[in-house]
Amino acid sequence: MVILRFFLSNTLNKKNMLETTWHTLLEQAQSLHVSEIWAVILTSVYVWLAARGQAWCWVFGNIGCAFWAYASFNLYDLWVDALLQVFYIVMGFWGLYRWLYGGQQADxxxxxTLPFGQHLRLGLAGLVLTLLFGYFFDxxxxxxxxxxxxxxxxxxVIATWLxxxxxLESWLYWIVVDALYVFIYARQGALLFxxxxFVWTVFAVFGYFRWREAWKQRKPV
Structure with a gap:
């Protein structure tokens, strides 16, 4: 009897938690501004197309970042995040050009892949910047x-440059970054983001294996 009560109680608690999570997701989705909706859709298309190695992913990414910059600046006064989106847009134009014409024959x-030594230097530089920015914002x-x-x-930013x-290793960076963002947003109660x-993390895993196969065969993705 005690075991049955525990099982029923545990089942009800899980059901209530799922219902609460679902209602929270719906409320957060309904509260999104139209610019945020387009930002989410277009940047998600960008990640998926990038994972598939499609050069025109950068077009979707740039438009999505423009919507994101608008929302950050006008809705939330997040100037730094808005500037970050502008940086991503600049990188997007560069990325489109590099992907289309960056080959040895302008193809x-x-x-x-990147040598381990360069990853080590990028990692050390990233950690130093993390400590500096973290201290300032703290x-x-x-x-x-x-x-x-x-x-x-x-x-x-480093992952975007890669x-x-x-x-190939750019997707390993994104897997770590996106997984940490899942934790950050969940802890802040932003379950929708x-x-x-989480979806982007799955896309990043797919992108890594898709690109690795192309790298092994030494051909475009």
Missing amino acids: ELPVT EYTPAAATYLDSFTTVFA VVQKK ALLL
Whole structure:
């Protein structure tokens, strides 16, 4: 009898938790501004097409980042995030050009790898910047998860640069960054964005294996 009560209680608790999570997701989805909806859709298309190695992913990414910059600046006064989106747009134009004409014969850029030493230098530089930004935001702003947020931002920039260069390991960076973003958003109660970043993590895993196969065969994705 005790075991049965425990089982029923545990089942009800799980059901209530699922219902609460579902209602929270619906409320957050309904509260999105139209610019945020388009930002989510277009950037998700970008990630999926990038994972498949389609050069025109950058067009969707740029438009999505423009919507995201608008929302960050006009809806939330997040100037730094808006500037970050502008940076991504610049990288998007560069990425489109590199992917289309970055090959040895000014043709499509192939997937390549980065030597371990360069990864080590990128990692050390990223950690130093993480500590600097984390300290600044921890001391002078009311921001939450300052060091973790700084880490994900810095390494997201590094990962984007690696994607522009069509480096296979870029997806490993994104897997780590997106997984950490899932944790950050979930802890802050932003379940909708946590779900979105979980989907992007899955896309990143797919992208890694898709690009690895292309790298092994030494042909465009």
